[in-house]
Amino acid sequence: MTATGEHHIVKSYDVELGKLEDALARMGGLAESQLAAALQALDSRDSDLAGKVMANDGQVDALQSFVDEQTVKVLALRAPVADDLRSVVAALKVAGEIERIADLAANAAKRSLVLNRLPPVEPMRSLLRLGRLAQVMVKDVIDAHLGHDADKALVVRDRDQEIDDVYSSLFREILTYMMEDPRNITPCSHLMFIAKNFERIGDHATNIAELAHFRVLGKAQLEARTKKDDSAFIGGEPV
Amino acid sequence: MAEQVAEPKMTTRGLAVHYGSKLALKGVDLDITGGEVTALIGPSGCGKSTFLRCLNRMNDTIAEARVSGRATLDGQDIYGPGGIDPVLLRARVGMVFQRPNPFPKPIYDNVAFGPRLHGLVAEGEEMDALVRKALERASLWNEVKDNLGQQGTGLSGGQQQRLCIARAIAVEPEVILMDEPCSALDPIATARIEELIDELRESFTIVIVTHSMQQAARVSQTTAFFHLGEIIEVGATEQIFTAPANDLTQGYITGRFG
Ligand SMILES: Nc1ncnc2c1ncn2[C@@H]1O[C@H](COP(=O)(O)OP(=O)(O)OP(=O)(O)O)[C@@H](O)[C@H]1O
Ligand SMILES: [Mg+2]
Numbered sequence: 001m002t003a004t005g006e007h008h009i010v011k012s013y014d015v016e017l018g019k020l021e022d023a024l025a026r027m028g029g030l031a032e033s034q035l036a037a038a039l040q041a042l043d044s045r046d047s048d049l050a051g052k053v054m055a056n057d058g059q060v061d062a063l064q065s066f067v068d069e070q071t072v073k074v075l076a077l078r079a080p081v082a083d084d085l086r087s088v089v090a091a092l093k094v095a096g097e098i099e100r101i102a103d104l105a106a107n108a109a110k111r112s113l114v115l116n117r118l119p120p121v122e123p124m125r126s127l128l129r130l131g132r133l134a135q136v137m138v139k140d141v142i143d144a145h146l147g148h149d150a151d152k153a154l155v156v157r158d159r160d161q162e163i164d165d166v167y168s169s170l171f172r173e174i175l176t177y178m179m180e181d182p183r184n185i186t187p188c189s190h191l192m193f194i195a196k197n198f199e200r201i202g203d204h205a206t207n208i209a210e211l212a213h214f215r216v217l218g219k220a221q222l223e224a225r226t227k228k229d230d231s232a233f234i235g236g237e238p239v
Numbered sequence: 240m241a242e243q244v245a246e247p248k249m250t251t252r253g254l255a256v257h258y259g260s261k262l263a264l265k266g267v268d269l270d271i272t273g274g275e276v277t278a279l280i281g282p283s284g285c286g287k288s289t290f291l292r293c294l295n296r297m298n299d300t301i302a303e304a305r306v307s308g309r310a311t312l313d314g315q316d317i318y319g320p321g322g323i324d325p326v327l328l329r330a331r332v333g334m335v336f337q338r339p340n341p342f343p344k345p346i347y348d349n350v351a352f353g354p355r356l357h358g359l360v361a362e363g364e365e366m367d368a369l370v371r372k373a374l375e376r377a378s379l380w381n382e383v384k385d386n387l388g389q390q391g392t393g394l395s396g397g398q399q400q401r402l403c404i405a406r407a408i409a410v411e412p413e414v415i416l417m418d419e420p421c422s423a424l425d426p427i428a429t430a431r432i433e434e435l436i437d438e439l440r441e442s443f444t445i446v447i448v449t450h451s452m453q454q455a456a457r458v459s460q461t462t463a464f465f466h467l468g469e470i471i472e473v474g475a476t477e478q479i480f481t482a483p484a485n486d487l488t489q490g491y492i493t494g495r496f497g
Binding site for chain 1: 452453456480481482483488489490492493494495496
């Protein structure tokens with residue numbers, strides 16, 4: 001009775017915690033591929049693919065329900081403490097964040113259906129760039145969480161600034177196109193909403209980074225990262 | 240003005256206990272804050288009971304036990320020349336044991352036993368009032384008020400344990416030591432004792448040994464983790480159970496020990 005083992009004395013406890021971890025890994029993988037497929041659908045104007053993304057959203061929701069039930073079960077039956085408690089609480093919250101990410105990806109796919117019926121517009125290239133940044137961030141933050149890597153989580157968290165910067169400049173770009181030619185207004189408005197979705201995905205990834213950090217180190221809330229998305233102020237100045 | 244930090248109610252410094260040639264407690268330093276519940280947790284045989292017994296010199300009654308190091312109550316030494324008189328000490332630092340152990344006497348006499356020993360109040364009305372108050376504070380009064388002449392040993396286990404708590408508080412101790420007070424009780428009786436501990440905390444300093452992690456988490460403000468005769472980690476209960484600093488503590492409380 002001296003060393004601290006990696007495994008619980010009660011093996012079924014390990015099994016139950018493992019189920020949670022597996023569900024999170026599957027959710028994370030699904031959300032990431034949903035986002036990748038949505039970007040692909042936008043890029044290649046592929047409405048079939050967009051339709052698939054929308055149809056697949058239910059899988060993520062189902063996994064989230066599973067995580068909800070499994071956490072309640074573990075809390076009730078095992079009364080977890082210390083790092084076990086932090087893992088279970090973080091799993092519940094991370095699943096919520098992933099579900100939102102997948103939702104936003106599905107919504108982007110839905111808007112691409114409208115875009116595909118309209119002539120292409122130039123800012124699409126910047127939009128795809130923003131989406132890919134978000135996709136990489138989602139992948140890395142989920143890896144950090146599942147790999148118990150607090151340092152990596154912090155590095156990923158800082159990348160949200162880049163997303164906010166790209167979003168702000170994309171916002172300006174879209175405005176310019178809308179002013180240039182009123183026929184651009186409809187496609188550009190959809191682009192704008194999709195851009196906002198990707199920016200929100202970055203925020204959810206940031207939340208996951210903070211949960212990963214909490215799960216590993218048990219520190220309470222990290223200092224809030226100051227948001228520097230200035231798109232809310234654009235329009236009050238000459239663009 | 241500098242902030243006033245309250246003196247700990249009890250302290251131990253380098254407190255060690257030998258049973259014959261076996262070193263059971265290896266020099267323990269602990270501050271016990273007044274008006275708080277301190278929980279002692281750790282695997283079987285790690286020295287929790289041994290440590291607890293040092294706090295009111297119950298180890299004196301064990302022939303082969305030898306205590307060294309310092310322990311204080313309100314800054315006054317418990318051991319050594321000039322130490323508090325052990326009989327007085329046990330009135331100020333009371334104890335409740337794992338198995339309810341009422342005397343084979345009427346309920347009334349169980350509670351009046353300590354006050355009589357120490358000549359606290361006169362028999363009659365004064366003693367009646369004292370017995371009633373102690374039973375009320377132990378949440379037992381309503382169940383026994385019509386049967387005070389009944390044998391204490393005839394009560395249920397949970398009631399017996401509350402009787403023992405009433406007996407301990409009847410002499411108005413400052414500190415109450417409890418060694419696994421709920422291990423023989425069902426969940427309802429346990430919940431009542433836990434509720435009682437929460438109430439008693441207002442008037443007494445409590446040190447409790449428990450094998451239930453959940454009980455330690457529920458009732459205490461400070462938790463000390465013992466292992467092989469030493470304190471490995473001591474801290475705010477909330478911190479110990481959400482983010483312990485030591486791997487051994489984490490392994491023990493999460494059930495990943497060994
Ligand atoms: N009267 C005694 N004579 C000899 N050895 C003793 C005596 N009492 C305790 N010990 C030894 O001292 C060590 C500490 O015992 P103690 O009873 O303090 O442990 P504990 O933490 O209270 O364990 P438990 O959780 O099982 O009650 C053990 O190794 C025990 O065998
Ligand atoms: Mg013991």
